[in-house]
Amino acid sequence: MNKYLVFLEQREGVVKKASIEIWNRVQELAARHPDSAVSGILAGSLDIRQLDGVLGGKGVIYHANEERFLLYNSRHYARLVADTLKRDGATSLFFADTALSRDLAPRLSVNLEASLLSGCEVFDDAGVDVGCVRPVYSGSAIASFAPERSLRIYTISSRSTRSIISFGSHIEFIALEPSGFTSENLFPFVRRIAMRKDRQDVAEAAIIVAGGRGVGDAAGFEQLEELALLLGGTVGASRPVVDEGWRPHAEQIGQTGKTVAPAIYFACGISGSVQHLAGIGSASILVAINNDPHAPIFDVADYALVGDLHIVLPKLLDAVKEFLKKR
Numbered sequence: 326m327n328k329y330l331v332f333l334e335q336r337e338g339v340v341k342k343a344s345i346e347i348w349n350r351v352q353e354l355a356a357r358h359p360d361s362a363v364s365g366i367l368a369g370s371l372d373i374r375q376l377d378g379v380l381g382g383k384g385v386i387y388h389a390n391e392e393r394f395l396l397y398n399s400r401h402y403a404r405l406v407a408d409t410l411k412r413d414g415a416t417s418l419f420f421a422d423t424a425l426s427r428d429l430a431p432r433l434s435v436n437l438e439a440s441l442l443s444g445c446e447v448f449d450d451a452g453v454d455v456g457c458v459r460p461v462y463s464g465s466a467i468a469s470f471a472p473e474r475s476l477r478i479y480t481i482s483s484r485s486t487r488s489i490i491s492f493g494s495h496i497e498f499i500a501l502e503p504s505g506f507t508s509e510n511l512f513p514f515v516r517r518i519a520m521r522k523d524r525q526d527v528a529e530a531a532i533i534v535a536g537g538r539g540v541g542d543a544a545g546f547e548q549l550e551e552l553a554l555l556l557g558g559t560v561g562a563s564r565p566v567v568d569e570g571w572r573p574h575a576e577q578i579g580q581t582g583k584t585v586a587p588a589i590y591f592a593c594g595i596s597g598s599v600q601h602l603a604g605i606g607s608a609s610i611l612v613a614i615n616n617d618p619h620a621p622i623f624d625v626a627d628y629a630l631v632g633d634l635h636i637v638l639p640k641l642l643d644a645v646k647e648f649l650k651k652r
């Protein structure tokens with residue numbers, strides 16, 4: 326029997342949309358393999374009613390409903406997940422590909438001597454083992470990977486297509502009462518840099534208005550903010566913008582930033598380097614605004630607006646406002 330365990334990541338008591346998507350994708354995988362079962366793990370005190378109607382399929386969710394697990398601590402989380410894995414008997418562990426899982430999954434794979442398949446986009450489950458397909462070399466090639474060990478850990482990138490699993494879910498919550506956790510901590514908590522509550526995480530946003538060096542300066546992002554607000558989206562940034570301190574690192578998209586999967590991605594004053602494109606391959610629609618008609622971003626854009634963004638953006642804003650007024 327294949328037993329799949331999904332780590333449901335929360336921040337400040339809110340379960341991440343990316344984790345919910347992974348749960349539903351693993352349910353799809355289980356539906357293709359009748360001899361399989363899905364379970365989940367949640368760490369931290371939170372209201373589980375937020376999961377009503379969003380988790381599809383069936384299974385059990387182990388919940389360590391304790392305040393001390395609200396804040397991520399790699400040592401404690403690694404132990405909690407390893408203990409739950411043992412209790413559940415799962416042979417595959419799935420994470421959404423997030424900053425947390427990039428820290429926790431490698432730690433677990435070493436501790437548990439498990440195969441680690443990171444940044445997977447598609448499951449390759451034609452054979453007995455579930456492998457994965459993911460981009461390599463900054464997105465210039467696609468490679469297939471197969472696990473070698475009996476215990477496997479997967480981190481899965483978001484994708485813009487939604488899950489097709491049905492939502493008449495039969496999910497049981499089981500309280501975990503972890504013991505033996507001491508206050509000893511090799512990684513003392515230093516400082517928390519909170520994201521503004523009114524901002525969505527770029528990794529989860531459906532609409533992203535991203536700016537590059539071409540925006541000019543930090544003040545130039547006001548128009549991008551306005552467009553994002555009108556469309557119900559959020560602002561993203563290229564690396565030079567973050568290096569310049571115009572925008573926070575949490576908004577950086579690309580190889581050394583976040584991987585995003587929005588329905589619409591506006592690239593304003595972004596040249597389209599391979600390192601930036603590595604983070605936006607799953608965007609459904611790419612709209613590029615650039616004053617250089619030969620900018621590489623236009624090779625991959627669905628809509629190309631050639632012009633100075635300081636002229637194009639105000640016109641686009643007026644058009645969107647007009648459109649919204651008429652609705």
Ligand SMILES: Cc1cc2nc3c(=O)[nH]c(=O)nc-3n(C[C@H](O)[C@H](O)[C@H](O)COP(=O)(O)OP(=O)(O)OC[C@H]3O[C@@H](n4cnc5c(N)ncnc54)[C@H](O)[C@@H]3O)c2cc1C
Pocket residue numbers: 536537538539540562563564565566577578579580581582583593594595596597598599600601614615616617620632633634635
């Ligand atoms: C190991 C490594 C990892 C990296 N990781 C990342 C990453 O995660 N994310 C990332 O983004 N980059 C990353 N980079 C950097 C990457 O190589 C590029 O340097 C970067 O993406 C370029 O950012 P940009 O497009 O904003 O700036 P530029 O390449 O300088 O492009 C600016 C664009 O703005 C246009 N422009 C200028 N003025 C205007 C105007 N008024 N109106 C309209 N258009 C205008 C220009 O024509 C140009 O195309 C990485 C690099 C390395 C080596």
